[in-house]
Amino acid sequence: NAGVTQTPKFQVLKTGQSMTLQCAQDMNHNSMYWYRQDPGMGLRLIYYSASEGTTDKGEVPNGYNVSRLNKREFSLRLESAAPSQTSVYFCASSERGQGAEAFFGQGTRLTVV
Amino acid sequence: GEDVEQSLFLSVREGDSSVINCTYTDSSSTYLYWYKQEPGAGLQLLTYIFSNMDMKQDQRLTVLLNKKDKHLSLRIADTQTGDSAIYFCAESIGNTDKLIFGTGTRLQVFP
Numbered sequence: 001n002a003g004v005t006q007t008p009k010f011q012v013l014k015t016g017q018s019m020t021l022q023c024a025q026d027m028n029h030n031s032m033y034w035y036r037q038d039p040g041m042g043l044r045l046i047y048y049s050a051s052e053g054t055t056d057k058g059e060v061p062n063g064y065n066v067s068r069l070n071k072r073e074f075s076l077r078l079e080s081a082a083p084s085q086t087s088v089y090f091c092a093s094s095e096r097g098q099g100a101e102a103f104f105g106q107g108t109r110l111t112v113v
Numbered sequence: 114g115e116d117v118e119q120s121l122f123l124s125v126r127e128g129d130s131s132v133i134n135c136t137y138t139d140s141s142s143t144y145l146y147w148y149k150q151e152p153g154a155g156l157q158l159l160t161y162i163f164s165n166m167d168m169k170q171d172q173r174l175t176v177l178l179n180k181k182d183k184h185l186s187l188r189i190a191d192t193q194t195g196d197s198a199i200y201f202c203a204e205s206i207g208n209t210d211k212l213i214f215g216t217g218t219r220l221q222v223f224p
Contacts, residue, residue: 004155101158107155
């Protein structure tokens with residue numbers, strides 16, 4: 001049982017380049033999340049998906065797009081990377097309903113130069 | 114908007130108790146959570162408390178909730194070096210399962 005798998009683990013981009021961070025979960029969870037983690041800022045929610053085909057903006061959605069094409073996968077796209085997007089990105093999933101545990105991937109460390 | 118705040122650092126001696134504090138703003142939060150992040154890893158759920166409870170105990174962990182002051186704390190008894198990590202409190206927003214996390218408290222345990 002792999003849980004939540006993120007790829008890639010590390011990435012360096014040049015300013016203006018685009019890329020997609022992939023996330024897949026094998027726990028049949030309905031809810032999926034993308035967070036970014038920055039020193040002193042904690043985890044900030046970028047986008048959230050309550051179910052296949054639905055997405056909702058979080059606290060810091062600007063500069064990002066997401067896609068939830070099926071129940072397993074939730075991808076995060078940077079169309080034109082900026083140095084301010086240098087961060088560690090975490091994908092998570094949980095069952096619907098409050099009190100449910102969120103399971104996290106190992107993170108993607110992204111550097112934009 | 115939603116805001117969850119924590120102090121950034123806490124340093125304790127091995128064997129002492131640690132108390133990590135958190136304040137949150139969404140009074141409609143139904144559940145409040147504590148997550149632990151070890152170096153280079155994602156977050157793992159430690160415990161959670163339902164908003165109609167004042168206290169929850171789970172082995173060495175005690176969670177206290179003061180709903181009037183919107184204050185949440187995590188007490189770790191007999192703190193060990195393996196408890197060194199970043200601890201995040203989180204709240205669920207309204208009736209959703211959207212989770213908002215605090216800034217995290219880095220706990221350092223020294224011998």
